[in-house]
Amino acid sequence: MIEVIGVSKQFKNETAIDYRDMIFENGKSYMLLGASGCGKSTLLNMIAGILSAEQGKILIDGVNMSEKSQREKDRFRIEKIGYIFQDFKLIPDMTVMDNINILRLEGVDTSRAPALLKTLDIYEQRNKKIKHLSGGQKQRVAIVRALVKTPDIILADEPTGNLNFAIGEQVIQQLTSVAKGKTLIAVTHDDRLAKYFDVVVDMNEMTDGGRRDLVDGKEGA
Amino acid sequence: MFRFAIKNMLIKKIQIILIILSIVLSAGVGVLAYNVGEQVSDGISGTAGYYSAIIGPSGSATQLAMNTMYFTDEPLGTIPYTLVTELMQDTRVNEVIPFAMADSYNGSSVVGTTTGFLSSKTVGEGRLFDDHGEFEVVVGWSVAQMNELKVGDQLYTSHAAGDVHTQPLTVVGILEQSHTVYDNVVFTQLQTIWQVHDHGEEEHTEEEHEGEEEHDHSTHGMICAVLVKTKNPGYAMTLVNDYDGKVFSTADGESYSLQAIEPMATVRGVLEDTDNTKYIVFILCAIILLMNIIIISIITLLNMYHSAKEISLMRLIGISMKKINLLYLIQNSLIGLVSTVLAFGVSRVCLLFMGDYVASMGVVLNLATVYPMEWILLVAVFLISVLPTVVCTVLMSGRDGLAD
Numbered sequence: 001m002i003e004v005i006g007v008s009k010q011f012k013n014e015t016a017i018d019y020r021d022m023i024f025e026n027g028k029s030y031m032l033l034g035a036s037g038c039g040k041s042t043l044l045n046m047i048a049g050i051l052s053a054e055q056g057k058i059l060i061d062g063v064n065m066s067e068k069s070q071r072e073k074d075r076f077r078i079e080k081i082g083y084i085f086q087d088f089k090l091i092p093d094m095t096v097m098d099n100i101n102i103l104r105l106e107g108v109d110t111s112r113a114p115a116l117l118k119t120l121d122i123y124e125q126r127n128k129k130i131k132h133l134s135g136g137q138k139q140r141v142a143i144v145r146a147l148v149k150t151p152d153i154i155l156a157d158e159p160t161g162n163l164n165f166a167i168g169e170q171v172i173q174q175l176t177s178v179a180k181g182k183t184l185i186a187v188t189h190d191d192r193l194a195k196y197f198d199v200v201v202d203m204n205e206m207t208d209g210g211r212r213d214l215v216d217g218k219e220g221a
Numbered sequence: 222m223f224r225f226a227i228k229n230m231l232i233k234k235i236q237i238i239l240i241i242l243s244i245v246l247s248a249g250v251g252v253l254a255y256n257v258g259e260q261v262s263d264g265i266s267g268t269a270g271y272y273s274a275i276i277g278p279s280g281s282a283t284q285l286a287m288n289t290m291y292f293t294d295e296p297l298g299t300i301p302y303t304l305v306t307e308l309m310q311d312t313r314v315n316e317v318i319p320f321a322m323a324d325s326y327n328g329s330s331v332v333g334t335t336t337g338f339l340s341s342k343t344v345g346e347g348r349l350f351d352d353h354g355e356f357e358v359v360v361g362w363s364v365a366q367m368n369e370l371k372v373g374d375q376l377y378t379s380h381a382a383g384d385v386h387t388q389p390l391t392v393v394g395i396l397e398q399s400h401t402v403y404d405n406v407v408f409t410q411l412q413t414i415w416q417v418h419d420h421g422e423e424e425h426t427e428e429e430h431e432g433e434e435e436h437d438h439s440t441h442g443m444i445c446a447v448l449v450k451t452k453n454p455g456y457a458m459t460l461v462n463d464y465d466g467k468v469f470s471t472a473d474g475e476s477y478s479l480q481a482i483e484p485m486a487t488v489r490g491v492l493e494d495t496d497n498t499k500y501i502v503f504i505l506c507a508i509i510l511l512m513n514i515i516i517i518s519i520i521t522l523l524n525m526y527h528s529a530k531e532i533s534l535m536r537l538i539g540i541s542m543k544k545i546n547l548l549y550l551i552q553n554s555l556i557g558l559v560s561t562v563l564a565f566g567v568s569r570v571c572l573l574f575m576g577d578y579v580a581s582m583g584v585v586l587n588l589a590t591v592y593p594m595e596w597i598l599l600v601a602v603f604l605i606s607v608l609p610t611v612v613c614t615v616l617m618s619g620r621d622g623l624a625d
Contacts, residue, residue, distance in 0.1 A: 075539075078540070081539075094229075103539075104225070
């Protein structure tokens with residue numbers, strides 16, 4: 001279970017987002033909807049330990065991630081979290097398999113990769129360089145890389161952001177299918193994909209409309 | 222980790238080839254310059270210390286030393302063999318070796334002398350020539366290799382003018398390879414030189430110069446120099462003083478102006494010039510190396526900077542900074558290792574090609590000779606190529622966290 005309690009995040013551009021308390025239950029899929037800048041991606045990054053909150057805490061199965069060191073957060077991310085990035089975060093000059101096997105640097109077992117690639121219909125492309133793949137194929141590789149380590153939590157930041165609706169829908173179908181039984185939190189703008197998720201969260205409501213300005217870089221009165 | 226490092230390097234192969242090329246050229250030239258300088262210096266001074274004094278016709282002291290010890294340059298002229306007889310009776314003298322050089326065999330000098338001249342050399346096949354015999358030769362290792370000579374074969378020497386003598390000479394021995402100038406020389410008895418020459422001159426005069434005014438080309442009883450070993454080093458100086466500038470007269474009234482030199486002192490003078498040149502080359506190489514260190518460091522740092530996207534990507538998916546640094550350290554170590562090995566290889570290949578040129582200076586380069594300083598240079602090159610990664614590691618470990 002992921003608990004977001006009293007979390008506030010400040011940015012260098014002197015704005016801040018205050019999150020309402022939220023709970024993401026284990027084994028359910030969540031779709032975070034909302035306008036740009038309302039803090040959807042920021043929330044995912046804080047859960048993943050990429051960003052840290054200035055106030056409040058994020059508990060994952062009762063463990064306060066805010067108190068962990070960066071190294072511990074990295075370790076947690078590599079072991080427990082599968083993160084799918086909007087811009088894929090793949091190394092373009094490397095092959096599909098190399099991009100997945102990069103996780104072996106941290107001792108991750110990637111033996112499931114071929115099976116996942118087959119499930120996502122990308123197995124034939126396994127020895128192709130990323131730069132030679134289409135957007136949909138790249139997103140599928142990113143999904144395989146996120147899922148190959150059998151994570152407990154899957155975070156997907158705009159997984160269909162670079163894809164047309166038909167391919168995006170297909171990717172979401174496949175993602176929710178392979179992530180069944182895991183905690184899946186996906187950020188998207190497209191409410192037509194809501195039917196594939198257990199819970200839809202309107203982040204505009206959860207952040208009171210998104211960012212607010214800070215006075216002289218500090219909290220206002 | 223290692224496999225991934227290799228794959229990551231293959232992605233940037235052009236950039237990596239350029240870095241390796243840059244290191245190989247600078248380090249290779251540096252190592253080569255040092256090696257050649259040292260081998261030339263060792264080769265020259267090693268031979269020079271063998272004789273206490275050299276007596277020959279007056280003229281250039283350097284030419285006399287280089288001709289008699291390294292078989293380079295032309296002899297200064299001739300002096301009568303009776304000088305040898307006189308020196309043998311000198312109580313200060315331990316050994317007297319006559320030296321005559323007039324002919325060549327397929328580009329290799331032919332030296333007429335006694336077996337004493339080859340006392341420090343080992344005969345690989347056959348035997349030394351008989352000092353009292355005729356028409357026998359002992360050939361240097363390279364001469365035998367180049368001309369496919371074996372013991373029992375016959376060869377024909379030619380005069381400096383290019384005329385081939387008709388008198389065959391028999392190979393009685395082949396010297397073991399010594400990596401010295403002796404490898405490139407044919408040695409024979411003095412008598413043989415005189416006989417072959419006089420025989421050649423007779424034919425020359427009769428067949429080609431009929432009617433021309435006959436002039437005396439006879440070298441019979443003439444030598445180019447005398448190499449002397451004194452009983453103790455102190456005698457060398459007095460002997461040189463006695464014979465330098467002396468006019469030596471023969472029984473038939475011919476007079477010859479002599480010079481006497483201490484070969485070590487003469488060669489030291491030559492080496493001082495060589496050493497200066499060597500250090501200039503060495504300093505130039507050091508400057509090239511330094512410039513390359515800077516260039517390599519900048520290239521590697523820029524490479525790391527451009528790899529920032531790759532690094533941040535790896536950080537985002539959870540790869541620790543420690544593993545990323547290790548990855549780049551492996552990559553740069555491989556670059557350093559390959560470059561160092563290639564630099565050494567390039568220096569040896571260049572040494573091979575320089576062999577003929579340096580042999581003409583009287584020194585045979587040995588490819589297997591590696592000086593401790595060369596290892597130090599190569600280790601330094603390896604460390605320098607890894608250094609930028611260490612710098613980056615230190616810089617990046619200071620900001621281990623992911624930026625907000």
